[in-house]
Amino acid sequence: MERATVIVAIDGPSGTGKSSTSKAVAAQLGLSYLDTGAQYRAITWWMVSNGIDIEDPSAIAAVAGKPEIVSGTDPSGPTITVDGTDVAGPIRTQEVTSKVSAVSAVPEVRARITELQRSIASGAENGIVVEGRDIGTTVLPDADLKIFLTASPEARAARRSGELKGSDVQATREALLKRDAADSSRKTSPLAKADDAVEVDTSDLTLQQVIECVVTLVEEKRAGK
Numbered sequence: 232m233e234r235a236t237v238i239v240a241i242d243g244p245s246g247t248g249k250s251s252t253s254k255a256v257a258a259q260l261g262l263s264y265l266d267t268g269a270q271y272r273a274i275t276w277w278m279v280s281n282g283i284d285i286e287d288p289s290a291i292a293a294v295a296g297k298p299e300i301v302s303g304t305d306p307s308g309p310t311i312t313v314d315g316t317d318v319a320g321p322i323r324t325q326e327v328t329s330k331v332s333a334v335s336a337v338p339e340v341r342a343r344i345t346e347l348q349r350s351i352a353s354g355a356e357n358g359i360v361v362e363g364r365d366i367g368t369t370v371l372p373d374a375d376l377k378i379f380l381t382a383s384p385e386a387r388a389a390r391r392s393g394e395l396k397g398s399d400v401q402a403t404r405e406a407l408l409k410r411d412a413a414d415s416s417r418k419t420s421p422l423a424k425a426d427d428a429v430e431v432d433t434s435d436l437t438l439q440q441v442i443e444c445v446v447t448l449v450e451e452k453r454a455g456k
């Protein structure tokens with residue numbers, strides 16, 4: 232039986248489980264996977280590396296079209312390059328994390344990255360899981376399934392500081408909440424739940440339970456098509 236292409240949008244704040252869930256769901260269902268946060272991190276890395284003043288939105292806007300960002304969408308080994316350089320490591324530094332909200336708030340940056348995301352999604356032959364902050368609301372408003380993941384700040388901070396060895400849970404919690412506030416209050420496509428998204432609170436669920444929940448929702452959508 233021929234299977235219909237399916238587009239899944241997964242949004243939510245940091246540490247709710249978007250990346251782990253999206254990768255696993257895509258791998259299990261044979262779909263492509265796109266980490267849009269990695270793209271915003273990549274353009275931020277380029278701005279920092281080229282000495283662009285992050286405090287100056289017009290300076291960022293003026294060069295937003297310059298870096299060439301390429302995302303590999305295999306869920307078992309996603310990749311990200313800027314002008315041919317592998318930046319998978321450098322985009323996860325504390326410096327990039329602390330600057331990404333300012334860069335991603337610039338409308339010219341969002342326009343460029345959104346266009347790239349739409350072209351990747353439309354080129355995914357078997358369908359795709361796209362995760363971020365504004366996928367269900369802005370990038371792919373016609374997605375077949377929209378999920379909005381949430382979790383308590385305590386659960387999210389504990390998960391994140393478990394990843395960053397030696398980090399302080401309280402400081403991680405403050406940094407997460409600061410980034411959430413910036414991402415939720417920006418003018419252009421803020422972090423928000425789409426009206427037709429299914430909200431899943433992952434605070435008391437294991438990662439495996441979240442994955443199963445999303446796989447079931449995708450299969451129900453596919454069956455209903």
Ligand SMILES: Nc1ncnc2c1ncn2[C@@H]1O[C@H](COP(=O)(O)OP(=O)(O)O)[C@@H](O)[C@H]1O
Pocket residue numbers: 243244245246247248249250251252390391394433436437438439441
């Ligand atoms: N439901 C869960 N329970 C416990 N830990 C989780 C859960 N979901 C994700 N994690 C862990 O939390 C961390 C952050 O998850 P990640 O998928 O990167 O979140 P996000 O992409 O939303 O920032 C990872 O170390 C991941 O393994």
Ligand SMILES: Nc1ccn([C@@H]2O[C@H](COP(=O)(O)OP(=O)(O)O)[C@@H](O)[C@H]2O)c(=O)n1
Pocket residue numbers: 244245246267268269271272331332333335336362363364365366410414
């Ligand atoms: N669709 C998206 C995805 C990320 N972002 C920005 O990129 C940052 C990093 O996203 P991420 O998904 O890598 O963040 P983590 O959840 O991994 O901490 C976010 O804090 C947002 O500022 C965005 O504006 N829109």
